[in-house]
């Protein structure tokens with residue numbers, strides 16, 4: 001057996017065609033990692049069909065088409081992305097459809113990649129009706145991306161149970177990691193609980209950063225800049241700050257101290273941030289988001 005899966009032999013099936021499925025597909029096509037014809041998307045309605053058809057992907061509202069997709073070639077490897085809301089995944093109609101796909105595809109090399117927040121691998125495994133479902137444990141992976149994957153700048157937490165994996169699964173996991181790294185930075189987590197933290201810092205966290213960016217843009221406008229100019233300046237300032245931390249390895253507070261000259265302009269602004277407990281507020285936001293993720297997984 002080859003010690004690599006060729007990208008041309010990959011097939012991606014998406015169950016759900018919403019925001020996150022679109023972000024993953026657009027990110028992968030942006031960087032030409034694979035061909036759009038290798039992607040098959042299923043959703044119950046045509047609501048998002050045109051988006052995928054315009055991208056050149058297969059789209060269907062008929063689950064039988066998913067089952068019959070590429071059944072003739074033997075050397076293919078399938079990644080089955082579950083991109084539906086957790087409440088949908090818990091419905092019996094969804095579970096029977098999902099199990100039907102698995103039953104028909106179980107002879108093929110495949111991984112199930114769940115993007116759903118708050119749905120554990122144990123829950124997925126316990127809802128497989130397929131015979132010998134414990135054999136499927138090694139085929140289950142959870143990922144937690146944020147929407148920046150669409151521009152290949154995402155943050156993606158990845159977790160799978162490393163038990164008695166077969167060589168084929170090892171190769172598929174390696175291939176999945178390669179694929180996810182096209183979408184940004186993927187980080188293998190040691191335990192599933194860490195996915196809650198990833199949601200707080202990156203999945204939902206991107207929305208906290210966007211809120212700060214909005215505040216800075218509004219600040220620029222309030223001191224007389226045009227909105228466009230303020231926007232450009234703020235974007236570059238955020239990129240510059242993040243890159244400085246990354247490239248120098250210096251912690252953010254040290255970098256902040258470096259620009260706070262005595263009785264200067266920066267410390268005057270920092271004082272306002274501290275008076276309003278910005279740091280503590282952000283910590284609370286991250287904690288709340290991670291807690292909410294835990295609540296949803298119960």
Ligand SMILES: NC(=O)c1ccc[n+]([C@@H]2O[C@H](COP(=O)([O-])OP(=O)(O)OC[C@H]3O[C@@H](n4cnc5c(N)ncnc54)[C@H](OP(=O)(O)O)[C@@H]3O)[C@@H](O)[C@H]2O)c1
Nearest residue numbers: 016017018019020043044045047083084085086115116117
């Ligand atoms: N959005 C994010 O930033 C983000 C980040 C990380 C993880 N996630 C996770 O990704 C998952 C999807 O989120 P989303 O934002 O992409 O949701 P979304 O935009 O609402 O899309 C949900 C998709 O599920 C489809 N769907 C509904 N019922 C279905 C069924 N019975 N069978 C198959 N598909 C069905 C919908 O079909 P129609 O198109 O026909 O309505 C829609 O395409 C969630 O579990 C969420 O936790 C999201």
